[in-house]
Amino acid sequence: MKExxxxxxxxxxxxxxxxxxVSAVNDITKDRIAALEEEAKQEYMAKVLPAxxxxxxxxxxxxxxxxxxxxxxxxxxxxxxxxxxxxxxVKTSGYGGDIVVVVGIxxxxxxxxxxxxxxxxxxxxxxxxxxxxxxxxxxxxxEANLKVTKKGGNAANEIDALSGATVxxxxxxxxxxxxxNHYNEKGV
Amino acid sequence: MKGFKIIKNGILNENPIFRMVLGxxxxxxxxxxxxxxxxxxxxxTFCLVxxxxxxxxxxxxxxxxxxxxxxxxxxxxxxxxxxxxxxxFFPALDESLGxxxxxxxxxxxxxxxxxxFANRNPVWDSILxxxxxxxxxxxxxxxxxxxxEILGAGSIFGKSFLTGEMKPIxxxxxxxxxxxxxxxxxxxxxxxxxxxxxxxxxGSCPMNCVGRSCEKESVA
Amino acid sequence: MKEILIIIFxxxxxxxxxxxxxxxxxxxxxxxxxxxxxxxxxxxxxxxxTVASAVTWxxxxxxxxxxxxxxxxxxxxxxxxxxxxxxxxxxxxxxxxRLYKALGxxxxxxxxxxxxxxxxxxxxQRDYTFIKSIVFGFSAGVSYMVAILIFAGVRExxxxxxxxxxFKGFPIxxxxxxxVSLAFMGFSGLFAG
Numbered sequence: 001m002k003e004x005x006x007x008x009x010x011x012x013x014x015x016x017x018x019x020x021x022v023s024a025v026n027d028i029t030k031d032r033i034a035a036l037e038e039e040a041k042q043e044y045m046a047k048v049l050p051a052x053x054x055x056x057x058x059x060x061x062x063x064x065x066x067x068x069x070x071x072x073x074x075x076x077x078x079x080x081x082x083x084x085x086x087x088x089x090v091k092t093s094g095y096g097g098d099i100v101v102v103v104g105i106x107x108x109x110x111x112x113x114x115x116x117x118x119x120x121x122x123x124x125x126x127x128x129x130x131x132x133x134x135x136x137x138x139x140x141x142x143e144a145n146l147k148v149t150k151k152g153g154n155a156a157n158e159i160d161a162l163s164g165a166t167v168x169x170x171x172x173x174x175x176x177x178x179x180x181n182h183y184n185e186k187g188v
Numbered sequence: 189m190k191g192f193k194i195i196k197n198g199i200l201n202e203n204p205i206f207r208m209v210l211g212x213x214x215x216x217x218x219x220x221x222x223x224x225x226x227x228x229x230x231x232x233t234f235c236l237v238x239x240x241x242x243x244x245x246x247x248x249x250x251x252x253x254x255x256x257x258x259x260x261x262x263x264x265x266x267x268x269x270x271x272x273x274x275x276x277f278f279p280a281l282d283e284s285l286g287x288x289x290x291x292x293x294x295x296x297x298x299x300x301x302x303x304x305f306a307n308r309n310p311v312w313d314s315i316l317x318x319x320x321x322x323x324x325x326x327x328x329x330x331x332x333x334x335x336x337e338i339l340g341a342g343s344i345f346g347k348s349f350l351t352g353e354m355k356p357i358x359x360x361x362x363x364x365x366x367x368x369x370x371x372x373x374x375x376x377x378x379x380x381x382x383x384x385x386x387x388x389x390x391g392s393c394p395m396n397c398v399g400r401s402c403e404k405e406s407v408a
Numbered sequence: 409m410k411e412i413l414i415i416i417f418x419x420x421x422x423x424x425x426x427x428x429x430x431x432x433x434x435x436x437x438x439x440x441x442x443x444x445x446x447x448x449x450x451x452x453x454x455x456x457x458t459v460a461s462a463v464t465w466x467x468x469x470x471x472x473x474x475x476x477x478x479x480x481x482x483x484x485x486x487x488x489x490x491x492x493x494x495x496x497x498x499x500x501x502x503x504x505x506r507l508y509k510a511l512g513x514x515x516x517x518x519x520x521x522x523x524x525x526x527x528x529x530x531x532x533q534r535d536y537t538f539i540k541s542i543v544f545g546f547s548a549g550v551s552y553m554v555a556i557l558i559f560a561g562v563r564e565x566x567x568x569x570x571x572x573x574x575f576k577g578f579p580i581x582x583x584x585x586x587x588v589s590l591a592f593m594g595f596s597g598l599f600a601g
Contacts (some may be wrong), residue, residue: 209578210434210477211433211434212430212433212434213430213431213433213434213522215433216430216433217429217430219579220432229531243567250414256490257487260486260487261483261487264482264483264486264487265483267479267482268479268483271482272479277552287526287530287533290481290482290525290529291431291522291526291529293486293525293527294483294486294519294521294522294525296434296520297524299509299520303445308494314491316527337579359590362594363427363429363430363589363593364586364587364589364590365586366562366586367582367583367585367586367589368582368583368586370582371575371578371579371581371582371583371585371586372579372583374578374579375572375574375575375579375580375584376574376581378573379574380573384573384574384576385576385579386576386577386578390473
């Protein structure tokens with residue numbers, strides 16, 4: 001009996017002490033981590049919808065079958081009492097797996113900004129699509145009928161594809177379409 | 189003098205990557221830039237030194253039978269601490285290393301040093317061993333990361349040196365480039381030091397052989 | 409149903425655990441020396457990954473999440489996996505001696521195969537449901553098997569080659585793995601609309 005007891009007690013003690021120390025570290029860092037996350041979120045929301053200064057989040061997780069994208073949240077942005085627009089984080093699949101695209105739409109119904117979040121796109125190719133050069137091509141769009149062209153199209157609904165990164169360009173366009181679709185159907 | 193020898197051993201003679209070939213997964217996965225390599229190396233060093241110290245302190249208390257689960261718990265504790273610290277103070281690094289931070293737990297280097305050094309040496313020596321191994325690991329990661337970054341992104345520690353029409357060779361940032369650069373660097377070091385790196389049979393992780401004669405068994 | 413199929417094929421080909429995510433590289437290089445060892449090891453990996461996915465998902469969803477102790481994820485998962493591997497070993501030895509004979513010696517290798525812990529963490533990170541977690545765990549195991557079997561074939565050819573002295577052993581295997589990984593890159597973009 002004794003040779004079972006000692007290892008068990010020692011192991012248990014090691015576990016308890018470890019958990020205790022880790023919990024203490026967690027208590028110290030917890031608030032800071034939460035604050036950082038909140039800050040990062042506020043930052044990208046302010047970037048895509050500069051007019052608003054406070055946001056109200058509703059979790060959605062609504063699938064858009066037409067554009068094969070999932071609208072994750074609606075963040076209603078306002079300044080004082082005035083509603084200024086919405087920010088939609090949208091998940092869609094790119095070249096290297098899922099991408100989260102954050103789309104801001106202002107109160108007139110036009111895209112005010114796009115930011116690309118976590119992604120596994122090819123560095124130097126698909127990842128270039130996250131740069132302002134490309135995402136700014138979406139600004140001002142109103143109808144959920146955007147499409148990617150390779151010929152440098154000029155029509156209002158044509159987005160010039162990033163060379164070599166058609167799949168990523170398509171993914172971003174689908175995400176923006178899904179956000180616009182949601183905005184046009186459900187309003188602010 | 190002995191302390192210096194222990195540290196030097198970790199960096200040169202028993203370099204965890206180029207000599208012992210331990211911890212291949214983080215080595216290949218996070219070395220897309222020198223900075224990531226440095227971050228991963230330092231995070232691993234922290235866990236290595238901490239767990240070496242604690243395990244050496246407890247080496248007479250922990251019964252032999254339960255030493256592996258006890259080591260795993262201690263190592264996992266340190267890994268969680270560094271995970272929380274990175275999240276709170278270095279969020280950018282946390283994001284780029286991502287999944288590979290919790291995976292430090294299963295990095296064979298830490299378990300290997302616990303088993304083969306810390307549980308039979310005094311505390312101070314074990315700490316030095318952790319530092320030496322940690323530096324060896326970090327230096328190797330930074331080396332691999334720099335080569336991949338220079339070739340694949342055309343920059344050093346994030347500073348681009350490309351001008352005009354020069355284009356970096358992207359493939360070196362992608363998985364195949366990781367395997368290839370490590371292979372070539374290892375061969376180069378072998379060439380210089382006139383050695384070879386044989387593949388040990390039971391997987392390169394020594395943990396696999398811990399407490400079992402896996403070497404013998406898996407041959408059967 | 410479609411999502412499940414996408415998980416299966418995306419995990420095996422597009423984000424192959426070994427060749428594009430670098431998970432389980434240690435055992436991949438160590439065990440792929442001959443075909444029969446590779447089959448045994450990958451069988452054991454598939455089994456443990458599937459069971460570990462299910463168990464860690466349950467532990468996280470019904471114990472860690474309600475208690476708000478998510479920060480203990482790493483510690484809990486690795487201990488659960490270690491205990492699970494032991495348990496599987498004991499049970500298999502008693503009830504399925506033939507299977508044990510085939511897979512038994514590989515089981516202890518698995519606790520420290522980072523791929524198993526990675527699967528458990530990814531299940532939580534990606535918000536998979538219970539069913540999807542099991543499917544993901546299984547396909548991750550299969551992706552390991554595909555990689556290791558292909559590579560065992562490459563290694564057998566490599567044995568016959570006259571390789572420069574400094575490349576012998578690990579270096580040439582890594583270079584060979586680079587080409588296998590390059591081939592798998594051809595699958596990327598497969599499931600992007």
